Amino acid sequence: MIRSREVFSPMLEHALVANRVVSCLRQGEVNTEECRQALGDAIQFLNRMLNGQALSNSMTIHDDSYQNALAYEEGVKAFSVFLPLIAAEESVKFIRSLEETASALKDGSEVSAESREQLERFFWAMREITLKAEAKPVEEAKY
Numbered sequence: 001m002i003r004s005r006e007v008f009s010p011m012l013e014h015a016l017v018a019n020r021v022v023s024c025l026r027q028g029e030v031n032t033e034e035c036r037q038a039l040g041d042a043i044q045f046l047n048r049m050l051n052g053q054a055l056s057n058s059m060t061i062h063d064d065s066y067q068n069a070l071a072y073e074e075g076v077k078a079f080s081v082f083l084p085l086i087a088a089e090e091s092v093k094f095i096r097s098l099e100e101t102a103s104a105l106k107d108g109s110e111v112s113a114e115s116r117e118q119l120e121r122f123f124w125a126m127r128e129i130t131l132k133a134e135a136k137p138v139e140e141a142k143y
Contacts, residue, residue, distance in 0.1 A: 018127035039106040078125035
């Protein structure tokens, strides 16, 4: 009997993505293949956040609702670390600006130092929050 459907928790996966993004941004050189992949994962995570926010407003359920809602919840916790409490509309603008920054960096375009720093701080906070999240019990598999 398998008691869980996941080998790695989504929170751990999010922490790993965040760690890769922070590492890439701190290197200073984002034109490597590894950094482009990390930024691609960052863009995917930010889009999941936007989908999660839309799902929470519409109260609908889809196949990936859990992943999207979890990404949105973790993201809101992350940017609340360095932003005052903001309205949902403002959070969507903030997420979109982070996604635009990550996309521009991935494409090799210039971005302001402030935007780049904001992206790095967001994913640093994501990493810290997801790593400190309540630990799940060890999964158990019986045959």
